[in-house]
Amino acid sequence: MRLGIQLGYSGEGFAADVDEVVEYEEAGAELVVVPEAYSFDAVSRLGFLAARTRRMELASGVMQIYTRTPTLTAMTAAGIDYVSGGRFSLGLGASGPQVIEGFHGVRYDAPVARTRQIVEICRRVWRRETLVFEGGHYRIPLPGEYAKPLKLINHPVRPRIPVLLAAMGPRNVALAAEIAEGWQALWIDPRNAARVFGDALADGRSRRDAALGPLDISVPVPFALREQGLDRHRAQLALYLGGMGARGRNFSNDLVRRYGYADAATRIQELYLSGRRAEAVAAVPEDLVAATSLVGPPDEIRRRLDALAGAGVTTLLVSPLAAERAQRVKDVQTLSTLLATR
Template sequence: MIERLGCAIGGLADPEHPGDVASMVRALEGAGYESAWSYEAFGADCFTPLAWWGSHTRTMRLGTDIAQMAARPPTGMAMAAMSLDQLSEGRAVIGLGLSGPQVVEGWYGMPFERPLGWTREYVAIMRATIAGERVAYEGKTYRLPAEGGSGMGRPIRSTLRGGRTDIPICLGAEGPKNISLSAEIADGWLPTNFSPSADDWYRERLELGFARRPGGRPENFEIAPAVSVAFGPDLESAADRIRPFIAYQIGANGAANMNFHLNAIARLGFEEPCREIQAKFLERDREGMVAAVPTEMIEAVALVGPPEKIRADLETKWNRCVATSLIARARFDDLLQLAEVFRTTTGAARQQPA
């Protein structure tokens, strides 16, 4: 059941209408948004926007959805997490992800190899660093201290003291093995292209991971899908605002033979339109790519339409699936309207004090 509402900072980063970000984030906190989330690819980084948001808010959790692992070594990611957490007095949540080979190799200059093993090593090193341990690690991707060089490297402990030693670490995952890995080693799962229609499949993948985790499922394991939201007078006009974004994710946001976003949506029963969208992109037919996105696909992974429809979708679909939180990607006015609609749902009611 969706009991907490978050917002994606990227939804406010509109270069044509930048507005007063400080005023907007304060308004969203006042409207009931429990968390704010930032993402990165090859533009803005995750942590700088969150520090800015955190300086203008008091209670919102500050999450990365996602911070790219190739952008920083695990000790560097832990340093950023610990710094943000101490500055915000314990509000940081770190969502990690690998992205795909186009970004990992083309932007960060690292080979895209052993993604599951890479993630395991990364999380283990981060946890040791955040816990205040003297960090030494021998893995296939990371060796601390490094071999070779001067030979003078030694295990080092962070100098930061007094903060949390268990900052939550979540994984952004779309593939089946990566979803299971989230349940096995992380504190939460941050899916994109998530659909309540695949709830049984998600639960099966998660249970496989929890079964391998010492102690089973942790009590506060968070499942917070990032969901595009668009209000409108009717379904089609609202869906038209989301259509270009979905088309870009399927057609352009990944290699032709390795596109995790395409695979996630194709698994929902949209294999044929996904292949058409990708073909239109490869033909450089941008208008055709967008037109090939069926409204049924948008409804499967987004919240679109008039307020009464979005409220009904929350109650009959999203509140009955495995998700515990929702991270809304939307324009500022839509975020405010979503907060009003969300207040009337049973998930929100459960969070109200008795």
């Protein structure tokens, strides 16, 4: 199981976060993932990280499929891979209509079909093919006397940059298992993962090209090696279950329902959308908070790592929780050792 670091939606503290990531690299972390929602973009921060790190891999977690043209997505990924010396993986996701339509002013439609076509276009660009694509959602070049098929001027470091797809629903998870090098999960409850995701993963893998290799499954978790309050994690769960989408169109809420928390999911959403956010946070079940975090002494961490591995997780993306930076780095080093000696 690889050890990665999941960054947050950093703002003023990003330079300090990167200083800390450099220490995590020395402590054994192999990957750092940069998110993009309606925050600062991921690309500029990934470029900063490429200049400051030496060995660890970099990934977007995730760039939204609607906010860039497919060709620009490919160009951007090739650029980050170039400045990092071939250390980048392109994490893509559909986000949701609240962000895409509400913040970007772009219609949210056909996420599965669009994702499939974008991945194909990206791979053609990275192979430096003269780009001609006729799909249901993208046509390149457009018809007209001025449009001309082109290929990427530069030679990418790699003709195939790994693609990681963020997915929660069955169709998206199946797509990730079929066409991507990796699947970025949001939360995995090891007790229920096989029931919730097993059929979709099996469906996608039945059509998977063997050249892709085994599917990498990554999951973010808050992490500490001692008793640690999980107030921030509880609040994030409430935000995603209650506020990241409308009633009837909240993918995180749907996922937690499939995990068996239907009543709690309904109550959290009702409280959050009615403005009673503190009550929504308090309504998040303790069992859900514990199942989606990695907190405890080494023996408990080992047990949880075994459970996550049994659920198919191959990359752990931790958000260290200790109050002091030195302790966070030390905890990551200890976790690296625990993973190496499993």
